[in-house]
Amino acid sequence: MTRRYRNADGWLTSAAVGRLLGVSPKTVNRYAREGLLPFTKTLGGHRRYPEARIRELQAELTVQVGGES
Secondary structure, eight states: OOOOOBOTTSEEOHHHHHHHHTSOHHHHHHHHHTTSSOOEEOTTSOEEEEHHHHHHHHHHHHHHHHHTO
16 A cells, blocks of 8 residues: 655655655654744644755754765
C-alpha cells in the first residue's frame, strides 16, 4: 500500500518531515510546539508543514553537517 505524505498544496505531514530530517514524527511535533518549525493545523487538528521551508531547512542542515569535517 502506498501512503501519501504530501498534498497538492505543498504541505507535509509530520512523518514526511521526520523522514526528510532524520527524526521521528514525535520529534517533529515537539520541534513545532517549541517554535522551531513552521506549521499550520488542519480542521482535524493535525499539523502540516510547508514543504519549501522544510526543504530549505534540510539543505541548511546538510551543509552545516558536511562543512564540519
